[in-house]
Amino acid sequence: MSRPRVLSGIQPTADSFHLGNYLGALRQWVAMQDSCDAFYCVVDLHAITVPQDPAVLRRRTRVAAAQLFGAGLDPDRCTVFVQSHVPEHVELAWVLGCLTGFGEASRMVQFKDKSAKAGPDTASVGLFTYPILQAADILLYQTDQVPVGEDQRQHLELTRDLAQRFNHRFGETFVIPRPYILPGVAKIADLQDPTIKMSKSSSSPQGIVDVLEDPAAIRRKIGRAVTDAGTEVRADEEAKPGITNLLRIYSALTGEAVASLEQRYAGAGYGTLKKDLADVVVNALAPVRERTEKMLADTDHLDRLLAQGASRARQVAGVTMAAVRDRVGLLPPS
Ligand code: TYM
Secondary structure: OOOOOEEEOOOOOOOOOEEEHHHHHHHHHHHHHOOOOOEEOOOOOHHHHOOOOOOOOOHHHHHHHHHHHHHHHHHHHHEEEHHHHHHHHHEEEHHHHHHOOOHHOOOOOOHHHHHHOOOOOOOOOOHHHHHHHHHHHHHEHHHHHHHHHHHHHHHHHHHHHHHHHHHHHOOOOOOOOOOEOOOOOOOOOOOOOOOOOOOOOOHHHOOOOOOOOOOHHHHHHOOOOOOOOOOOOOOOOOOOOHHHHHHHHHHHOOOOHHHHHHHHHHOOOOOHHHHHHHHHHHHHHHHHHHHHHHOOHHHHHHHHHHHHHHHHHHHHHHHHHHHHHHHHHOOOOO
8 A cells, every 4th residue: 555645844934943843743744754655845935925035035945944854854755845946836826726715715814813913005915825825735746644733724624625626626636635733732832922822923032942942042941931820730721821831842752641741740840840841852952953053064965955855746746737737728738
């Protein structure tokens, strides 16, 4: 039996990924590279849906790719590429856009959030059609599973709807993809406001732990994480969102169940938990940072790996796109 096909993407919109990206997505990507036929892309075309400085975007795209390898993706076991290197993504996005209702696209909550932040006159049409490009990313590879965090669920639903609609209208063409969302890590919270997700656009850098951050800063941020009234180390999403978040991060990084951590830290207090968690996080991220730095020290090598990834991706994307052109009735050039 052939291995399930996996695709996921990440935006190069910061100088480092954060712990939410790492636990909610990247670790699953690494795990799936052996059990699945996996494609992972740095989605630079998604990054330009909000204003970007060209030099910064180029740098961040390399830093993002280097972190993917640094996190443990192996170019011999999976395909890592930059989205804009495979022009079929944009071509399929156009076709899918022509099947998407205006009202349907208007219901995407991420667009509503982001455009509210940008202001109604500054939000671009690209930001509006962002989820359609994401659907194209996924459907081009006949993807079975998409490892993502909770915030991507609605985009995955749109992707499934578009695939079904296309298949219904033009004949079986696309695999209908399923989201792969791990409950314990699907929504890592901000350390300063544990009621919201950790996010690059979060208001305070104190709430975010970056993958490439230096250990002293990581320790400081975890030490100052907002916790809840009381002293009891117990997971309770409603009453104790701060401690719950710290326990989830601890559990995800060590494999020890939250219930076991609760027992072990019963009576120890928040301070001890935070100190130990800081060690756990620093030790988990140190090798990722070291490998990333090594990758970035030889950008020619990094660029070669990305070129090789793009060429593998294009082989798959090209086959799907040829079928799409044919089904839709686009006249082939003679
Ligand atoms: P992006 O770049 O915002 O985030 C990358 C991945 O990290 C997950 N994530 C989180 N998981 C848990 N807790 C958090 N606090 C947290 N913050 C982020 C995201 O869910 C995501 O899986 N639209 C996508 C990129 C994309 C994509 C795709 C994803 C483009 N094309 C195709 C899958 C398939 C995004 O902006 O992710």
